[in-house]
Amino acid sequence: MSDASLNTAAPRTDEAGFGDFFALLKPRVMTLVVFTALVGLLAAPVSVHPVVGFAAILFIAVGGGASGALNMWWDADIDRVMKRTRNRPIPAGKVTGDEAFAFGMTLAGFAVVMLALATNFVAAALLAFTIFFYVVIYSMWLKRWTPQNIVIGGAAGAFPPMIGWAAATGTVSVESVLMFALIFMWTPPHFWALALFMRSDYHEAGVPMLTVTHGRRATRVHILVYTVLLAALAVGTGFTAVGGPVYLAVAVVLNALFLLGALRIWRRDETIAEADDYRTEKKFFRLSLYYLFAHFGAIALEATLAPMGLGGW
Amino acid sequence: MSFREEHELHKRRFGRNLGLGLVLVGFVALIFGLTVVKVGEDGFSMQPQTQGEVQD
CATH class of the missing domain: 1.10.357.140 (UbiA prenyltransferase)
Structure with a gap:
């Protein structure tokens, strides 16, 4: 041996x-x-x-x-x-x-x-x-x-x-739950936009993403519905203890842009999306990143300004 | 040929050891800082506050 x-x-x-x-x-x-x-x-x-x-x-x-x-x-x-x-x-x-x-x-x-x-x-x-x-x-x-x-x-x-x-x-407390809810509601439209333009990835991996199980049309509808709910929550948070004028201004502008993006995604079909290489979906995904950072940045700013008597309501 | 020929693997291993070393040094510094802050906090006492009651 x-x-x-x-x-x-x-x-x-x-x-x-x-x-x-x-x-x-x-x-x-x-x-x-x-x-x-x-x-x-x-x-x-x-x-x-x-x-x-x-x-x-x-x-x-x-x-x-x-x-x-x-x-x-x-x-x-x-x-x-x-x-x-x-x-x-x-x-x-x-x-x-x-x-x-x-x-x-x-x-x-x-x-x-x-x-x-x-x-x-x-x-x-x-x-x-x-x-x-x-x-x-x-x-x-x-x-x-x-x-x-x-x-x-x-x-x-x-x-x-x-x-x-x-x-x-x-x-x-309520404030921390609101911050939790903000990210919780933001995640689905953020990832579904990604799933729309990372076309084959999830399909090949067998991950039951909404795009795979319910189709791309349903995913577009879901993005819009979640964005509407998210916008209501995000703007509503502006009137609570963690919000304030700065946060509210940021939330109004960004949610208007986000809603517009979701509306555009909803109105498009695959033929149009493929023709411009998912430009709107990619733009929405990028915006979603700024969206979250800006909202939380505004909450941080309100908290920083509060000791000077400027932040919050 | 030198017996201690430097292989790419050695560089990577050195990088890993150096990284881990720095993380550990940082961790020790953090624990030291935390200890100083916690000990300096109001209400922290090395002596049991109920010492008198215990003796009674």
Whole structure:
């Protein structure tokens, strides 16, 4: 018997670098998490020491990143199929699934415990629930089962401002629920616009996106309906404690533009969309990014101006 | 040929170790900062406040 393979294998050259592990945390999604959590923290009517605030945002971001890594571990099979995701660390062969799982679980536990120690148990419990919701409820269960995956799964992305608020106050209140609702209602039109112009990706991966299960016409109708509901909520929030004149002005302008975009998407059909390479849909998607940042930016501005007697009502 | 030939893998490994090292240093600094803030907070006391009652 011989063991010719012993020690003859070439050294592994595809070992992951620091950047590959960082990419597992979905840095772009993390930007949104950091920003909205920070706004939640700033909007809270309680002052937080900057070091504690920084630590809270960092641990919320790490928790969000951990759920991203666990999502990539679970979805590696469909990430390999979709054009948009095939360069992620696992399908690209830079990180193994086991490494991603261990990395995600360790960071998730670390983030929750550290947030509890730095702030309070309510914030930590909300973070733990968010990770559970994104990984188990959305990634493992809803994403491959129902076309409502984006609607319900959107809740995971909506929790960060609530966690930020809880980190400061130790409670959940109407204001933090409103910020949650804003992201929750924004997510479906944002992702459905993406699904419209990333035509074949979800179909090939077998993900039951609304475009795949109910058709593209129904998706356009859904975008319009959700945008109308979102506009009512976003403008209505302007009259609450987290709103104010600045927020209201931003909300009125952006929601008018967003409604106009949704109306245009609704009026188009596939022939027109294909002819101009989904220009309107892509424009709507880009606007949706500015939309969210501007709304939360305005909430942060109102909170910053409040101590000077300028923000809020 | 040098025995310690630099391979691309070594550079990547060094980058990973350096990154992890910096993260750990940052973490230690953060914990130190948090400790200073928490200890400095009102109501924090190294002595049990009910010491007198316990002795009674």
